[in-house]
Amino acid sequence: MNVTKAAAFALVVVLGGAGCAASGGPQRVSSVAARPDAVVRVANHNWADMNVYLLRSGQKLRLGTVTAMQTALFRLARTDQHVGQKLQLLVDPIGSTQTYTTHSFTVQPGQEVDFTIQNHLPTSSLAIWNR
Numbered sequence: 226m227n228v229t230k231a232a233a234f235a236l237v238v239v240l241g242g243a244g245c246a247a248s249g250g251p252q253r254v255s256s257v258a259a260r261p262d263a264v265v266r267v268a269n270h271n272w273a274d275m276n277v278y279l280l281r282s283g284q285k286l287r288l289g290t291v292t293a294m295q296t297a298l299f300r301l302a303r304t305d306q307h308v309g310q311k312l313q314l315l316v317d318p319i320g321s322t323q324t325y326t327t328h329s330f331t332v333q334p335g336q337e338v339d340f341t342i343q344n345h346l347p348t349s350s351l352a353i354w355n356r
Contacts, residue, residue: 261334263300263301263333263334263335263338264298264301264336264337264356265277265298265300265314265332265338265340266296266297266337266338267288267291267296267297267298267316267340267341268291268339268341268342269291269292269293269295269296269297269342270294270341270342271293271318271344271346272293272294272344273293273318273319273321274290274291274293274319275290275293275316275319275342276289276316276317276318276319277289277291277314277315277316277317278315278316278317279312279313279315280314280315280326281310281311281312281313285315291342301332311329311330312329312331312332313326313327313328313329313330314326314327314338314340315327316342316346316349323346324346325346325347325349327340327349327351328351332353335355336354336356337354337356338351338353339352339353339354
């Protein structure tokens with residue numbers, strides 16, 4: 226019985242060593258993969274549902290909809306071209322012709338953009354912080 230356990234252990238060691246040899250040893254994690262995504266958290270304190278867009282270099286990318294009196298979280302993947310660029314958020318109340326655009330900001334991987342939409346859109350606020 227001890228011979229069987231020893232043989233099984235030897236087999237595991239040999240196969241485990243072969244796996245490391247085939248892969249070239251320990252793998253390094255790239256600095257890009259180690260960085261978390263940036264996120265945009267939108268708290269809608271407005272009575273209207275809001276379509277939320279990200280503006281970058283004249284391009285308009287729809288992030289999604291935030292229901293009235295709800296909060297939504299949108300991820301900006303670290304591979305997106307948005308990270309590190311000058312951005313703005315635009316909100317478009319559903320059923321209204323009035324829109325609101327934030328001031329320009331930049332966001333880095335691992336940061337969170339907190340955007341609070343108020344009933345009077347010009348009093349909405351934006352903050353960026355590290356998670």
